[in-house]
Amino acid sequence: MNSLLTAVSVPEDRGRPILDAATREVVGYAPVHTVDELAAAISAAAAAQPGWADLGHAERSRLLHVIADDIDACAEELGEIITHEQGKAGGAGETHAAAHWLRAAADTVLQPQVLQDDGASRAELHYVPLGVVASIGPWNFPVMIAVWHLAPALRMGNTVVLKPSENTPLSVLALAEIFRRHLPADVLTAISGDREVGAALAAHPRIAKIVFTGSTATGRRIVAGSAGNLARLTLELGGNDAAIVLPDTDVDAVADKLFWAAFMNTGQVCAALKRLYVHESIYADVVSALAERAEKAPMGPGSDKANRLGPVQNPAQFEIVTRLVADARERGARIVTGGEPATELGPLFYRPTIVADVEDDAAVVGEEQFGPVLPVIRYAEVDDAIRRANSTDQGLGASVWGPDPDKAEAVARRMEAGTVWVNQHGGVDPAIPFGGTKSSGYGLEFGVEGLKAMAATKVIRR
Numbered sequence: 450m451n452s453l454l455t456a457v458s459v460p461e462d463r464g465r466p467i468l469d470a471a472t473r474e475v476v477g478y479a480p481v482h483t484v485d486e487l488a489a490a491i492s493a494a495a496a497a498q499p500g501w502a503d504l505g506h507a508e509r510s511r512l513l514h515v516i517a518d519d520i521d522a523c524a525e526e527l528g529e530i531i532t533h534e535q536g537k538a539g540g541a542g543e544t545h546a547a548a549h550w551l552r553a554a555a556d557t558v559l560q561p562q563v564l565q566d567d568g569a570s571r572a573e574l575h576y577v578p579l580g581v582v583a584s585i586g587p588w589n590f591p592v593m594i595a596v597w598h599l600a601p602a603l604r605m606g607n608t609v610v611l612k613p614s615e616n617t618p619l620s621v622l623a624l625a626e627i628f629r630r631h632l633p634a635d636v637l638t639a640i641s642g643d644r645e646v647g648a649a650l651a652a653h654p655r656i657a658k659i660v661f662t663g664s665t666a667t668g669r670r671i672v673a674g675s676a677g678n679l680a681r682l683t684l685e686l687g688g689n690d691a692a693i694v695l696p697d698t699d700v701d702a703v704a705d706k707l708f709w710a711a712f713m714n715t716g717q718v719c720a721a722l723k724r725l726y727v728h729e730s731i732y733a734d735v736v737s738a739l740a741e742r743a744e745k746a747p748m749g750p751g752s753d754k755a756n757r758l759g760p761v762q763n764p765a766q767f768e769i770v771t772r773l774v775a776d777a778r779e780r781g782a783r784i785v786t787g788g789e790p791a792t793e794l795g796p797l798f799y800r801p802t803i804v805a806d807v808e809d810d811a812a813v814v815g816e817e818q819f820g821p822v823l824p825v826i827r828y829a830e831v832d833d834a835i836r837r838a839n840s841t842d843q844g845l846g847a848s849v850w851g852p853d854p855d856k857a858e859a860v861a862r863r864m865e866a867g868t869v870w871v872n873q874h875g876g877v878d879p880a881i882p883f884g885g886t887k888s889s890g891y892g893l894e895f896g897v898e899g900l901k902a903m904a905a906t907k908v909i910r911r
């Protein structure tokens with residue numbers, strides 16, 4: 450019996466069924482909080498905030514460490530919920546990663562800055578709490594992304610009302626349960642509801658800051674919805690990351706990294722490699738190396754830890770993946786491997802798919818697939834590849850691959866994205882700021898910049 454699941458799941462007649470992504474069996478029942486319950490949670494969070502701020506940085510950091518230890522201690526139980534609800538084999542791994550990020554935020558120091566001190570006058574810039582922060586999250590890394598929001602917000606003395614994705618609420622409610630064991634009352638409240646509750650949270654007059662990770666379409670709605678409260682925004686939105694593989698790249702040396710940059714978490718990663726531009730001289734070799742890996746990658750329910758690929762998390766995303774591959778096929782692109790559901794594994798499994806000889810105007814290139822499909826696109830001139838890679842309104846991540854890191858970096862500097870990796874793609878680090886450009890959002894998470902994003906500035910002059 451999973452005691453965390455028991456603690457957060459409500460009786461069937463009071464909740465919404467949450468299905469196992471792989472088997473489509475009921476995992477548990479998520480509470481359906483109302484907009485009135487949301488309003489009560491926000492009022493309580495506002496009342497609790499001054500006391501939480503008064504505890505000071507050292508005590509808040511200490512408590513966050515205690516919580517991180519508890520998250521690690523619960524890794525198997527929490528990981529099991531993630532695995533069932535989200536589908537990934539690495540549920541416990543996501544949990545340990547969340548604890549790691551929480552400790553990093555607890556240990557990051559943001560000092561006031563002395564702006565002027567010339568004997569006659571002194572000016573200092575201080576970072577002070579904002580108030581109540583709203584956190585709205587997605588379903589691909591439900592627990593880790595919740596911690597990305599919570600850790601800096603709480604560290605800086607804010608209280609938080611958190612709304613998980615309606616697709617993966619149970620793991621986030623369980624995470625909040627662990628936090629609440631150690632926090633003063635009402636410092637963190639998780640509200641489980643649908644888009645309507647998310648919209649009411651974003652628009653509520655007592656919300657001072659919204660940190661949102663999700664699609665660009667929802668990000669736009671949140672910007673509009675927060676016109677009234679003028680909440681500050683951190684928007685981590687969709688991505689359609691391009692990678693450019695330069696001529697002379699050693700295909701064997703990079704094939705594994707390219708494959709997993711695209712297919713980690715079954716492609717359901719904001720900064721996954723989603724469009725691969727390969728020089729014509731090595732195009733055929735890259736396509737066959739990726740197809741070979743796609744055919745060998747173990748796929749199945751995450752409850753079997755040997756599996757590296759799982760189901761698509763929900764039917765709507767499965768439909769997107771199916772539509773994009775069908776469109777590519779109709780346009781005459783070559784489906785090198787995959788291109789069909791793996792129905793023998795369960796209703797939402799889709800075979801890892803490599804699409805070759807595909808043009809830029811195909812939907813699988815122009816739209817974010819967020820699933821186990823990678824279009825591989827041929828180019829002849831590097832300048833042309835850069836232009837095509839940049840010709841999207843998304844700008845989350847990008848990468849450049851080649852034998853000479855300096856030459857690759859020169860190309861990386863010309864790519865339009867919040868992070869550009871060289872000979873790697875998608876890696877994030879708690880000390881290194883992460884955020885998008887263009888329609889992939891604005892604001893930074895992680896490190897000192899992440900703490901600043903959860904604070905108001907106050908200048909003191911004398």
Ligand code: NAD
Pocket residue numbers: 585586587588589594612613614615642643644645646647648649651662663664665666667668670671674684685686687688718719720817819845885889890
């Ligand atoms: P989504 O936008 O459909 O939903 C995200 C959250 O927003 C959910 O909790 C949902 O209930 C809530 N929501 C929906 N409508 C709302 C509204 N009008 N007001 C307030 N909240 C509302 O996204 P998703 O399908 O859960 O996640 C997938 C997307 O997230 C992909 O585009 C992916 O690229 C992106 N993503 C980005 C990052 C990043 O760091 N940039 C990380 C992970 C995922």
